[in-house]
Amino acid sequence: DAGVTQSPTHLIKTRGQQVTLRCSPKSGHDTVSWYQQALGQGPQFIFQYYEEEERQRGNFPDRFSGHQFPNYSSELNVNALLLGDSALYLCASSAQLVELTDTQYFGPGTRLTVL
Amino acid sequence: DQQVKQNSPSLSVQEGRISILNCDYTNSMFDYFLWYKKYPAEGPTFLISISSIKDKNEDGRFTVFLNKSAKHLSLHIVPSQPGDSAVYFCAAPRVGTDKLIFGTGTRLQVFP
Secondary structure: OOOOEEEOOEEEEOOOOOEEEEEEOOOOOOEEEEEEEOOOOOOEEEEEEEOOEEEEEOOOOOOEEEEEOOOOOEEEEEOOOOHHHOEEEEEEEEOOOOOOOOOOEEOOOEEEEEO | OOOEEOOOOEEEEEOOOOEEEEEEEOOOOOOEEEEEEEOOOOOOEEEEEEEOOOOEEEEOOEEEEEEOOOOEEEEEEOOOOHHHOEEEEEEEEOOOOOOEEEOOOEEEEEEO
16 A cells, blocks of 8 residues: 655756646545645645645745645645745645544655755 | 744653653644654654543553643653654644644654
């Protein structure tokens, strides 16, 4: 049973460019959340997708957008990249939470470097 | 607004001894707390959780204690093993959502 997978593992972009990161959730999961982890910080919630719609959003600008496909996989898009967007981007999947105690499973992340 | 805080960035413990990792929070409305462990080049993995209606939860070598009056929780690892060396994050879901709010993490090193 494959867990959460993310691609690519590493990415280098320059300021002003656009980037797309991809995530495949754990088998049986239908909800995908994206987090940004800057160096020395804990992960920060970007947004969550369920039933192909953005359901929750953290304090991130509109440059950050996403999509969820019918097979539950998801993409994170960041436009007009800034140096401060350099971070580890984590995808987490879960089944539609019946209880808040249900666990989210994280992928290994995509390391984005903006030069 | 750092609602979940881990004030110790690192901790070094000898193998076999107890490791105690601390976490403070400011939002008294949090009703659930989780600990995640993260190895380099891997995503965080769930370790143990505690509901706000409890003051202790134990799972093998891992025990989490919750002191609601002090808005403080701690993770105890006994006995510590070299494989426990990782970054540990305390987290809580924002009330009414499953959006996790993480602390900044504590790097634990267990040496022989």
